[in-house]
Amino acid sequence: QVQLVESGGGLVQAGGSLRLSCAASGRSFTNYAMIMGWFRQAPGKEREFVAGINWSGGRTYYADSVKGRFTISRDNSKNMVYLQMNSLSPEDTAVYYCNAEGSCSSGVCYPNNNYWGQGTQVTVSS
Numbered sequence: 001q002v003q004l005v006e007s008g009g010g011l012v013q014a015g016g017s018l019r020l021s022c023a024a025s026g027r028s029f030t031n032y033a034m035i036m037g038w039f040r041q042a043p044g045k046e047r048e049f050v051a052g053i054n055w056s057g058g059r060t061y062y063a064d065s066v067k068g069r070f071t072i073s074r075d076n077s078k079n080m081v082y083l084q085m086n087s088l089s090p091e092d093t094a095v096y097y098c099n100a101e102g103s104c105s106s107g108v109c110y111p112n113n114n115y116w117g118q119g120t121q122v123t124v125s126s
Helices: none
Strands: 003-007 009-012 020-024 038-043 047-052 060-062 070-075 082-086 094-101 103-105 108-112 120-125
Touching: 003 094, 020 038, 020 094, 020 103, 020 108, 020 120, 047 070, 047 082, 047 108, 060 070
Parallel strands: 009 120
Antiparallel strands: 003 020, 020 082, 038 047, 038 094, 047 060, 070 082, 094 120, 103 108
């Protein structure tokens, strides 16, 4: 089992930046070939893929809407995954969720619905 706790959300003006963190516990990151991902859900919309990263950090995946603005990274020594978000716009307003042990194919990642964090709210004002 993996437990995930997100942090770092908040209110920011358009054009600003935030860094989200996801702390994983329950077992070591590197014991398994574990894809980690970030997803988001805006009010009235379905949850959508944002970014994903493979176990080594050498392969990353991004939704077209965040490419060039967001960067996903991980620190396996700390069991942490990060999402650096720059040039934020009101369209990025959502609850952001960390996910573990999903899968990625053709540039898109799919969640493992057994492993979600509680989410962290990101609000971008215009």
